[in-house]
Amino acid sequence: MYIAMNRFQVVPGEEAAFEQVWRERDSQLETVPGFVDFKLLKGATDEKQTLYSSHTVWQDYAAFEGWTKSEAFRRAHEGAGDRKKLYLGHPVFEGFEVVQQS
Amino acid sequence: MYIAMNRFQVVPGEEAAFEQVWRERDSQLETVPGFVDFKLLKGATDEKQTLYSSHTVWQDYAAFEGWTKSEAFRRAHEGAGDRKKLYLGHPVFEGFEVVQQS
Numbered sequence: 001m002y003i004a005m006n007r008f009q010v011v012p013g014e015e016a017a018f019e020q021v022w023r024e025r026d027s028q029l030e031t032v033p034g035f036v037d038f039k040l041l042k043g044a045t046d047e048k049q050t051l052y053s054s055h056t057v058w059q060d061y062a063a064f065e066g067w068t069k070s071e072a073f074r075r076a077h078e079g080a081g082d083r084k085k086l087y088l089g090h091p092v093f094e095g096f097e098v099v100q101q102s
Numbered sequence: 103m104y105i106a107m108n109r110f111q112v113v114p115g116e117e118a119a120f121e122q123v124w125r126e127r128d129s130q131l132e133t134v135p136g137f138v139d140f141k142l143l144k145g146a147t148d149e150k151q152t153l154y155s156s157h158t159v160w161q162d163y164a165a166f167e168g169w170t171k172s173e174a175f176r177r178a179h180e181g182a183g184d185r186k187k188l189y190l191g192h193p194v195f196e197g198f199e200v201v202q203q204s
Binding site for chain 2: 001003019022023029030037038039040041042043044051053055094095096097098099100101102
């Protein structure tokens with residue numbers, strides 16, 4: 001199992017707009033082979049930012065990698081440039097292999 | 103739903119020892135009210151470290167907070183000081199509220 005997370009430093013006051021973008025996007029993830037589960041996570045807030053992270057579980061790394069090369073991936077990221085005012089800097093990707101599970 | 107993650111910068115070459123500590127610990131998490139799921143995640147490796155993160159899902163923040171004040175929490179962290187040679191610096195905690203879920 002593989003977990004792909006993408007961290008966003010959201011501008012204070014733009015949290016609701018940022019969440020709305022995610023709520024309204026048509027990711028078509030459910031149609032992608034190897035997709036398990038998607039969550040949007042909200043982390044800590046300080047005076048400069050609110051941390052958010054997307055959190056997508058895949059059957060394995062190969063499934064995630066296959067998605068990044070798919071038409072569904074391209075469509076899911078259309079218009080991402082227009083949303084840059086909602087967050088600081090670039091999203092930061094982190095991928096994790098699940099090595100133990102209870 | 104709430105996800106508690108604790109990030110560890112593991113010393114290169116100590117990955118197997120670090121994973122063994124987690125495999126052998128007796129966390130008793132399954133007995134804690136509101137506990138949902140535990141995973142140990144392995145992230146990126148560079149010349150200085152291998153990133154690991156614990157990943158524990160709770161029904162809500164209150165369940166997580168209750169655990170941190172419990173006897174089970176104290177026991178699960180016994181001997182943590184002895185394991186410091188396996189990782190650089192202190193573990194870094196990050197907690198996340200699940201705000202959307204597919």
